[in-house]
Amino acid sequence: MRATATRPLTGPALALLAMSAAASAEMTGEARAFLEAGGIDPALIAQADAATATELAIPAEWLEKAAAEGPVEFGTNDTAAHVAKWLPIFNARYPQVQVVATETSGAARAVQPLLAFKSGQLVRHIVISFEGSLQDYIEADALAEIDDLPAWEGVPPDRRAADGTFAGMQNTTWCLIYNTDRVRKDELPATWWDLVSEDSPLKGGRVGAANRAQLWTLNLWIHPDYGPERMTNEFLPAFFNTLKPQLRSEGVGGMINLPMVGEFDVGLPTPNDETAEAMATGAPVDWHCPEPVPQYFNLIGMFRNSPTHYSSKVLINWLLSQEGQLVRLVAGGDGPVHKDLQVPGAAPLADRFAGKEIALRTMDGMLYELPKLYAVWNRLWAEAGGPK
Structure with missing residues (x-):
């Protein structure tokens, strides 16, 4: 050196x-x-x-x-x-x-x-x-x-x-922003499985999703309660075919801004820091974290x-x-x-995920598992008509 x-x-x-x-x-x-x-x-x-x-x-x-x-x-x-x-x-x-x-x-x-x-x-x-x-x-x-x-x-x-x-x-934590005028708290999913279930109250286009699998689904892909096999055969097909979110061309900023104007009711994925800034403007939005909570560094x-x-x-x-x-x-x-x-008060909106299980995006996940996830996600995104 x-x-x-x-x-x-x-x-x-x-x-x-x-x-x-x-x-x-x-x-x-x-x-x-x-x-x-x-x-x-x-x-x-x-x-x-x-x-x-x-x-x-x-x-x-x-x-x-x-x-x-x-x-x-x-x-x-x-x-x-x-x-x-x-x-x-x-x-x-x-x-x-x-x-x-x-x-x-x-x-x-x-x-x-x-x-x-x-x-x-x-x-x-x-x-x-x-x-x-x-x-x-x-x-x-x-x-x-x-x-x-x-x-x-x-x-x-x-x-x-x-x-x-x-x-x-x-650290950045990725969860759901939602319009408080259009979504009741009892409609919010406790887990990611709840989000994509047959009886999910948010299915049918109420959710807007950005093409950002690496920000939240990778965390689930490497989590023991989800894993590659269940993600490939159960969760991701249910996400695209049961939940049927709006597949958007906008990035993370769009997922934050569009629920504020009623384009859709829930946006994902959205980070805690930028969402906190949106909430501070007085817009009718809040932030909710299903478990396990996706987080990366x-x-x-x-x-x-x-x-x-x-x-x-x-x-x-x-x-x-x-x-x-x-x-x-x-x-x-x-x-x-x-x-x-790693304590309450030391991160934006920490009270929304304090005490909940964290699904950490690891370096091994980024290096070795993300290409495998992309192979599944990109195919399903395209088959569901998602924009390139």
């Missing part, structure tokens, strides 16, 4: 590094004020504060080398407004680390940077939400090891790479041979720390992946 050359630091720069190192022992005032204003439970703030001494114990050498590097560049699904909220809190702790975060689509965020890397170029330093291209990244050996980060141990083992090259950054990693090697590690470490995770929760509703933040 190529290390980046550094230039000698002046007295003011050395003083800045000393201040950063000392500040790692406690939460910054900016972070505390931001979390308090965002309504985070004081107990969670105190917990994150206590964790900074270990999770943000960045080696002084990393900070010194980071100060000599250029800006860290990466594509993100964060909006500009989202970045504008969390980035100043990061820079209050690490003013020597420059960050350029650009809102991009999936291909520009994950696929194009990998193609550039394989051609010998580096157009991004960090990669986020690249689950759909994970196998390609592994085959290209594109990612640097990050398991020496102080905050690494906060990521649950089943949500990080065994070889230390990537980690989950945030967005990934973060950094490219090998990056000229911002140390700056990237400092940023990723903060994003994985409890301080960073709670700041992003307030800034944009991102559900923490940190093992000590």
Whole structure:
């Protein structure tokens, strides 16, 4: 792994590094004020504060080398407004680390940077939400090891790479949005089997479905109560032929917006963070989670041979720390992946799935089972007249 050359630091720069190192022992005032204003439970703030001494114990050498590097560049699904909220809190702790975060689509965020890397170029330093291209990244050996980060141990083992090259950054939970003027609570399914049953009150076009099998049906495909055989022979045929949802060309945003205007009564799949934003507008919608509740984690990693090697590690470490995770929760509703933040109040709409069984989309599921699911889903989607 190529290390980046550094230039000698002046007295003011050395003083800045000393201040950063000392500040790692406690939460910054900016972070505390931001979390308090965002309504985070004081107990969670105190917990994150206590964790900074270990999770943000960045080696002084990393900070010194980071100060000599250029800006860290990466594509993100964060909006500009989202970045504008969390980035100043990061820079209050690490003013020597420059960050350029650009809102991009999936291909520009994950696929194009990998193609550039394989051609010998580096157009991004960090990669986020690249689950759909994970196998390609592994085959290209594109990612640097990050398991020496102080905050690494906060990521649950089943949500990080065994070889230390990537980690989950945030949890997203996928359930059903519904129009409260058109759907009674007693019509909502307790389980996914209830949704597709012969006597489901939601059958016959009341549900709108996006062509996004990887966001929720994969979780069921690898769940012991469903599994590939039952999904192939029972659940998915019932979904398309008994429930008979409207098969839509719109993406996730459409599944959230269209029930608000009565295009259909229930939309799926819809994520907890974006649905919470829709509910906050006062629209007549709510969110319901049949069991088991589909959940997955967005990934973060950094490219090998990056000229911002140390700056990237400092940023990723903060994003994985409890301080960073709670700041992003307030800034944009991102559900923490940190093992000590899996509690009510630490994710949007957590009360809708608290205490329910979680169906986790695993990395093995993405790598080995998703192609098998697609073979079944895509055939049934086409046979049912779903748009291409």
